[in-house]
Amino acid sequence: MRVYNFSSGPAAIPEAVLQKAADELVCYKDTGMSVMEMSHRSKMYLEIIQEAESLLRELMSIPSNYKVLFVQGGASQQFAMVPLNLFVNGKMDIVITGQWAKKARQEASRYGTVNVVGSSEDKNFTYIPKLDKSKFDPDADYFHITLNNTIYGTRYNELPDTGNVPLVSDLSSCILSEELDVSKFGLIYAGAQKNIGPAGVTVIILREDLLGRAMPITPTMLNYKTHADENSLYNTPPTYGIYMALLMFKWLKENGGVAAMAKINREKAKTLYDFIDESKLFKGTVVPEDRSLMNIPFVTGSAELDKKFVKEAEARGLVNLAGHRTVGGMRASIYNAMTLKGVQTLVDFMKEFETENK
Ligand code: PMP
Numbered sequence: 001m002r003v004y005n006f007s008s009g010p011a012a013i014p015e016a017v018l019q020k021a022a023d024e025l026v027c028y029k030d031t032g033m034s035v036m037e038m039s040h041r042s043k044m045y046l047e048i049i050q051e052a053e054s055l056l057r058e059l060m061s062i063p064s065n066y067k068v069l070f071v072q073g074g075a076s077q078q079f080a081m082v083p084l085n086l087f088v089n090g091k092m093d094i095v096i097t098g099q100w101a102k103k104a105r106q107e108a109s110r111y112g113t114v115n116v117v118g119s120s121e122d123k124n125f126t127y128i129p130k131l132d133k134s135k136f137d138p139d140a141d142y143f144h145i146t147l148n149n150t151i152y153g154t155r156y157n158e159l160p161d162t163g164n165v166p167l168v169s170d171l172s173s174c175i176l177s178e179e180l181d182v183s184k185f186g187l188i189y190a191g192a193q194k195n196i197g198p199a200g201v202t203v204i205i206l207r208e209d210l211l212g213r214a215m216p217i218t219p220t221m222l223n224y225k226t227h228a229d230e231n232s233l234y235n236t237p238p239t240y241g242i243y244m245a246l247l248m249f250k251w252l253k254e255n256g257g258v259a260a261m262a263k264i265n266r267e268k269a270k271t272l273y274d275f276i277d278e279s280k281l282f283k284g285t286v287v288p289e290d291r292s293l294m295n296i297p298f299v300t301g302s303a304e305l306d307k308k309f310v311k312e313a314e315a316r317g318l319v320n321l322a323g324h325r326t327v328g329g330m331r332a333s334i335y336n337a338m339t340l341k342g343v344q345t346l347v348d349f350m351k352e353f354e355t356e357n358k
Contacts, residue, residue: 004342007320008150008295009173010193012337017197017247035243040236048243049232055249059258062182062205069204069224070232070242075100075172075191077222078202079107082168082187084218086141086210087112093140093165098125098149099326100170108144111215115140124327125152128290131160142166142186148174150194151324153297153331154290159184166210173294175203176252177336178262186210194294194335197244201237252336261336268334268343269293275347281305281354285327299329300357306330309353318346 005012028035031044038045053068062068073081082104083092090112094105096119105114115137118129136143143162148155150173159167166186175190182188187206193199206224214223226234252261273291276284276298285297300306306329310322323329334343 001317003317003319004338004345005319006332006334006338006342006346008194008324008331008333009191010199011195011333011335013197013244013248014251014337017244017251017337020247021244036240038239040233040239045239048239048246049237052242052246052249053232055246055253056203059176059249059252060180060182060205065208066182066205067208067211067224067228069206069227070237070245071202071204071227072200072238074199074202075170075189076103078170078189078204079104080110081222081224082142082144082189083108083111084222085214085224086166086168086187087215088141088213089139091115091137091140093117093135093137093143093162095119095129095131095145095160096121097128097146097154098152100149100151100172101144101146104144104146104170112141117143120154125149125154126285127287128154128156133161136160136162136165138163138165140165142168144168144170146170148172148177148292148294150295150333151331152327153286153292153295155292155294157289166207173333173335174292176258176261177265177294179258192241192245194333195248195337197248198241201241201245203245264340265293265334265336268338268340269296271340271343271347272296272332272334275350279350279354281357282350285329294335295331295333297323297327297329297331299323299327303328305357308357309350312353313346313349316345316349318349321346 056068092108093115096116108114117135118131120127120129143165147169168187169185171188171190173194176195190203192201211225211228220226276282281300282298313321321330323331
C-alpha cells in the first residue's frame with residue numbers, strides 16, 4: 001500500500017506517473033528496449049528530451065530568449081556554476097535565508113566578492129528579511145535569492161527589484177508550484193527531486209545574453225555554454241531522469257498546468273496553516289506573511305511529544321514528517337504530487353493527536 005509521503009526530497013511522485021513509467025519500463029513504445037538502454041543520440045531519445053524541453057517551456061511560459069538546460073550535479077553544483085559563469089566584475093549580492101543560501105555564498109566567495117544585503121539568521125531564518133535597496137551593488141554581476149526555503153519553510157512573496165543586475169534564483173523546492181514571470185530572472189536553477197521527478201537532473205533556465213562570459217578557469221562541464229550549444233547533449237545526460245521529468249510535465253499539463261496546480265497548492269497549504277493557527281498544541285515556526293506553500297514546519301513545543309507525533313503518524317501511513325535537525329519538530333513537504341486528501345488526512349490525525357495529548 002502506498003503511503004502519504006511528506007518528504008522534503010526526494011519527494012513523492014504521482015502514482016499515475018509511476019504507473020506510466022512502469023508500463024513503459026521494459027519496452028518503450030515499439031523500440032524493444034527500455035529508455036534506460038537507449039542511446040542518447042537515438043531518434044527516439046531526441047524526441048523525449050526535446051518534448052521535455054518544449055513542455056517545460058509551455059508550462060512556465062519561458063520566453064524564447066531563454067535557454068533550458070538539463071544538467072547533473074544537483075542544485076549544489078549550481079552554487080559554484082553560477083559564479084563561474086556570471087562573474088565579470090567578480091561581485092555578487094545575496095540574501096541569506098537559510099542553509100542553501102549560505103552554501104551559495106560559500107561557493108561564490110571562492111571566485112569573487114560576496115555582498116550580503118540581508119539575512120534572517122538572527123531568528124533562525126523564520127522570516128524573509130526586508131531589503132534596503134541602498135545596500136544593493138549596481139555593479140554586481142548578479143543578485144542571488146532562494147525563492148523557497150525548504151528547511152525553514154519561508155518564501156518570497158515579492159521579488160527584489162534589482163534593476164539591471166540579473167536576478168538568479170534557486171527554485172529547487174518551488175518550481176512549477178505557482179505561476180512565475182520568468183522574464184524577471186536572469187537565471188533559474190532547480191534540482192528535480194521535488195516537483196520535477198527523480199534526483200539526478202538539474203534544470204537551468206537562463207537568459208541567452210548571460211552565456212559566453214564564463215571565467216577562464218571554468219571546467220568545460222561547468223560552462224553553461226557547453227550545454228547550451230549542444231542542447232544538453234554535450235555528454236551523456238541523465239537520460240532516464242529526463243524521461244521521468246517528461247512524464248511529470250505531461251501529468252502537470254493534463255491536470256490543468258501550473259495555474260491549476262497553484263490553486264490546489266494554495267488550498268492544501270491553507271488547510272494545514274488554518275488548523276495550525278487554531279490548534280492549541282501545534283504552532284507554526286514561520287511568520288505568517290512569509291509562509292511557504294511547499295514546506296510547512298510546525299512544533300508542539302515538546303521534543304518528546306514531537307517524536308511521539310512523528311512515530312504515530314508513520315504508523316498511520318503519514319511518513320517523513322520529522323523536521324530538519326536545525327528546526328526540530330515536524331515539517332510537512334506538500335509538493336505538487338501531494339493531494340489535498342493527503343493534507344486533510346494529516347490534519348485529521350493532528351486533531352486526533354491533539355485531543356489525546358491535551
Ligand atoms: N537548494 C534548495 C532550496 C534545496 O531544497 C536543496 C535540497 N533539498 C538544494 C539546494 C540542494 O540540492 P541538491 O541536493 O540537488 O544538490
